[in-house]
Amino acid sequence: MGRPPCCDKVEIKKGPWTPEEDIILVTYIQEHGPGNWRAVPTNTGLLRCSKSCRLRWTNYLRPGIKRGNFTQHEEGMIIHLQALLGNKWAAIASYLPQRTDNDIKNYWNTHLKKKLKKFQSGFDHKMSSESTAYDQSMSSKTYTENDTKSTIDNIKNHSGLMQSENSSVYASSAENISKLLGGWMRSSSTSTLKENRDFGKIPSEFNDFSASFQCYRPQKMENEGTNGIQIDELECILSFDGHNLDRMACDKSSSVLIDHEKVHFGHENKSKNDSNNNNNPPLSFLEKWFLDESAVQVEGAMELSQIF
DNA sequence: AAATATGTCAACCGCACAAAA
């Protein structure tokens, strides 16, 4: 009845792997290939369970694995993919073939999450310190849901795209993400916003409709602290499935927040309430801030901000 | 220099689902 046990659970070794164990495992896999992990401890004499062998191979010994030193390019991809997919580390890792899910997960937990938190506290502080002027101007301009709908209709009309039957508001399928990233990876030169405004460039295979607003800061301001962002210097980039379509002024009277289900316009307070569901500020905000803070300007990394 | 706090990351744990007997 049932399968035979995978391995004798008696005298199973735990803890860090020794170089000797690594050599035994690698040698065995070179001969037999990865897989059939149940047979590995028995055939090699390793006092490890099959699960431990598999983990050691996939996360550490497997050829082609890049360890540490995440590039800004990779960082940007992780940020975006995490925002799109959530903590689906295996799915995220599939877009970064040289990285393991464990590595990406660790990097997110130890580096990126911290940066995100720092950014948000800085963002909130800046917003609240400007609240008086901000609130006054807000009374004169608040986008409504109808504004959102008409904007989205405009995009559809211009792009010639039809909304899919299931009316998926946000395209989050792996297939679409793959296409997005594929397109991004293929583009070797730094594309400008003007170039991306060409509506005709939207791939017709994107049946799922999505719209989002991104804010980016054209240039680093003088005397700007790491915790502050000049909101009135920002622009909003209207994008469709990762392709920038249009840009607009983003003054203090229009607070914009990306939500993965909806596009929000309106008062700051509303946005803050909405952010209970999704604590991520606009993504390109984050990226610009990350990149500025690191004081290393990498042109290639900027492409990512524009593509998404 | 020693003690303590904090950061990093490899490895483990437990769960869900698939597959085999």
Added chain:
DNA sequence: CTTTTGTGCGGTTGACATATT
């Protein structure tokens, strides 16, 4: 169909390294 294990995944732990007091 049922039982049991294999596999893959995400969350968590804990040993070690480094920074701070």
